[in-house]
Amino acid sequence: MANIHPTAVVDPKAQLADDVIIGPYAVVGPNVTLGARTQVGSHSVIEGHTTLGEDNKIGHFSVIGGEPQDMKYAGEPTRLVMGDRNRIREFVTIHTGTVQDGGLTSVGSDNWIMAYVHIAHDCHVGDRTVFSSNAQLAGHVHVDDWAIIGGMTGVHQFVRIGAHAMIGGASVLVQDVPPFVIASGDRATPHGVNVEGLRRRGFSADAITALRNVYKVLYKNGLTLEEAKKEIEAIAAGASAPDVNAPVRELLDFLGTASRGIIR
Structure with a gap:
């Protein structure tokens, strides 16, 4: 049976694996599915049509599966799907998709997403990425496997960051970053191959x-x-x-x- 704190508000329609842990004052909506051993920190909100896999850990005060910040959004039942073993730290926001782009936001497995990161509607994040604190993705961004995004970095909508790329802190991306490349600056420019x-x-x-x-x-x-x-x-x-x-x-x-x- 799931371990739900007495102060948490969990809709009876939510689908929780038996060993899920829900912390104090957390809120879980009716269309949420949480996989085995997933933990939801205190005061966090998991809402929307959201599916999380196994062994995810959601930090305090995060909002996962919130409505898109898109003026075209009209309440459609769009989705967020997340894989396994992700670490989501405090105050992270990840939004569901929009019908204009397939209706899906996705986050893979084994990602490390630090405090105050925002992943907007229709973004697609691969596996084993690292988002440092306050990295911000606009809508429709693709981040491929093993990419690292530095803190305070802003990524323009529809940009793609290739696998194994590394983005320096406080950068601004308005164009795609090829795989294996280090980039930084406002506007970001290339600085060699991510050799290390x-x-x-x-x-x-x-x-x-x-x-x-x-x-x-x-x-x-x-x-x-x-x-x-x-x-x-x-x-x-x-x-x-x-x-x-x-x-x-x-x-x-x-x-x-x-x-x-x-x-x-």
Whole structure:
């Protein structure tokens, strides 16, 4: 049976796993599903059509599944879906989607989301990301696996942050950040490859060297984006080792879908 504090308000229609813990003065709405061992901190609100997986920990005073801050929203039953083992700290807000963009906000698994972070409607966050305190995502933002977003950073709507990218604190992003790239500033500009992060995650020395070469082609050789993509294609074609070819291909594929253009 779920462990619900006597002061919490939990709608009887909510679906709670037997070992969920609900803290003092928390509120859980009727369309909420909480997976096994999930914990909801004191004074937090879990509302909307919201599904959380297993082993999530929601900090105090967070609002998860709130209505979109979008003037077009008219009360449609849009959703928030979150995976497993996420750590959501104090005063975090994550909103449901809008019907204009599929009606879904999603957060994957094993993410570390620090205090006062905001994840707006229709955002899609992958796995093993880190959001430092006060990072703010506007609507429709995509954050791929292993990305790190520094504190006080603001991300414009529809921007995509590639896998293993690292964004410095107090940055402003108005265009896409390719995978593996470090970016910072207002407006954010590229500052090399996230070498230390890639080493920690087991990327080979050859893969890191290839990505450094790709970075030079993309940002140091004075090429247009289309010219750079052709040279990066050649680097990928010449990389027979799968552990080298795969990340280069991933970056190349990202460039082909960067709808807002990339930081320059």
